[in-house]
Structure formats: C-alpha cells, structure tokens
C-alpha cells in the first residue's frame with residue numbers, strides 16, 4: 443500500500459492524472475501562520491523604532507508568545523496534517539528527501555516535507571527563545587521586560603544579549619524559509635503558498651484529512667492569552 447502522505451503514483455493506471463482536492467492546513471493553522479508573519483514583522487519594526495514604541499514591542503512579543511504556545515499545543519490537538527506526529531520524521535527520511543530534491547522529480551508530501559518539518563521546529567524554538575528572553579530583557583535606559591524584576595541585573599543583561607543575538611538566528615531561519623518556498627515555486631514548480639491561503643491542495647488520492655475545530659482553537663488561544671497575560675503582568 444502507498445503511504446497516504448507521500449505522492450507516489452499520480453495516475454489511475456490509464457495514464458490520466460486523477461487529482462483530488464484535499465484539506466491540508468485547517469483554518470486555525472492558516473490564521474496562526476499569517477498572524478505570526480504580521481507580528482514578527484511588527485516585532486522588528488517596533489524594536490527598530492525604539493523609545494516609547496518599545497511598549498508596543500513588548501505587547502506584540504506577548505502576542506507572539508501566545509501564538510507559538512498555541513501552535514505547539516495545536517501540534518497535538520489540531521487537524522491531522524498539522525500534528526507533529528504526522529509530519530515529524532527521522533534522519534533517514536530527511537536525507538532520502540534531500541537526495542530526491544537533487545533529481546528532476548522529488549517526493550511530494552501532503553503536509554510539511556521532512557526537511558521543512560525540522561525548519562519549522564527550529565523557527566518555533568527560536569521564537570520561543572526570543573519571546574522568553576525578551577520578558578527579562580532591558581535596554582539600560584527606559585525599557586524593562588515585564589519579568590525583569592524577577593532576575594538580577596547581570597542575568598537580565600545576559601538574557602538581553604541572547605535576545606539580541608537570537609534575532610539574527612531568527613532572521614536567518616526566516617530567510618531560509620522564504621528561500622525554500624521560492625525554490626519550490628521556481629525550480630520544482632510547486633506552489634506551497636496557495637494551500638497556506640485556501641487550506642486545500644490538489645492531491646493524487648482522496649485522503650480523509652481531518653481539520654481541527656476552529657471553536658476548539660479559539661478556546662485554546664483565548665485560554666493561552668489569559669494565562670500569558672496573568673503570568674506576565
């Protein structure tokens with residue numbers, strides 16, 4: 443039997459391509475993604491502006507923290523393709539996939555491919571470190587993260603350094619992420635952006651892909667927002 447997640451046989455035996463419209467990214471995953479893009483851009487804009495705008499930088503960073511925590515939990519509670527158990531794969535699959543990219547065709551995955559999966563884990567981890575260190579950071583002038591008072595000035599300075607170094611790692615990962623999407627579009631002729639907007643992908647077989655409930659997602663996000671607000675402020 444073929445792996446329902448992997449594109450192996452794109453025809454029905456008669457030589458004719460039979461494609462199905464399959465749900466890949468449920469609404470909560472898509473809203474998460476585009477909100478995250480917006481807030482990460484705003485994080486850099488507000489940090490660049492500095493001064494009193496840093497207050498917005500910190501609220502905005504709290505929003506990113508909520509989003510990332512949401513996505514981690516959604517990786518267990520969300521729709522099938524959004525679950526870590528669906529898309530996380532070991533080194534053998536990652537190297538096999540990387541090798542397939544060198545050829546003319548390549549293994550196609552309904553959700554994240556094995557390399558993309560690790561880059562997403564790296565981005566989520568980097569974002570968590572960025573938001574986490576920001577809570578304790580200070581700029582020696584007028585901005586102190588909301589949990590600054592819980593640590594010594596030395597520890598805060600150390601966490602601030604990590605906050606400032608880690609931003610470059612984040613920029614690097616986002617550049618690779620966008621570069622990869624352009625690569626698939628231009629070289630592999632695969633548009634990954636459209637499914638992140640519409641939620642659906644044309645697939646060679648009818649996969650019964652279950653999306654996560656938007657109501658459940660809303661409750662989860664609201665709970666996380668309240669928890670983050672009360673823990674931080």
Ligand code: HEM
Pocket residue numbers: 482485486489490499500501502503504506507569572573574575576577578579580581582585586587588602605606609612
């Ligand atoms: C992922 C989200 C975040 C990103 C991308 C980010 C990015 C940045 C950047 C680029 C700077 C450097 C500004 C400069 O050039 O001086 C900065 C500074 C700072 N950030 Fe964040 N930040 C994030 C989250 C947070 C959060 C959640 C907080 C606190 C609630 C926070 C608090 C601070 C503080 C206090 C500084 C001043 C440190 C300094 O300039 O020495 N940040 N942030």
Ligand code: HEM
Pocket residue numbers: 471474475478479480482483513524553554555558562565566616619620623634635636638
């Ligand atoms: C600040 C910038 C960005 C960040 C932090 C970011 C982060 C992420 C994350 C965390 C995911 C995983 C989604 C999930 O499973 O929930 C993802 C997937 C994706 N992102 Fe982004 N993203 C950024 C910018 C962009 C931009 C500008 C585009 C489009 C031009 C884009 C297109 C996509 C696509 C198409 C996927 C799905 C990839 C696949 O099919 O495996 N992202 N991104």
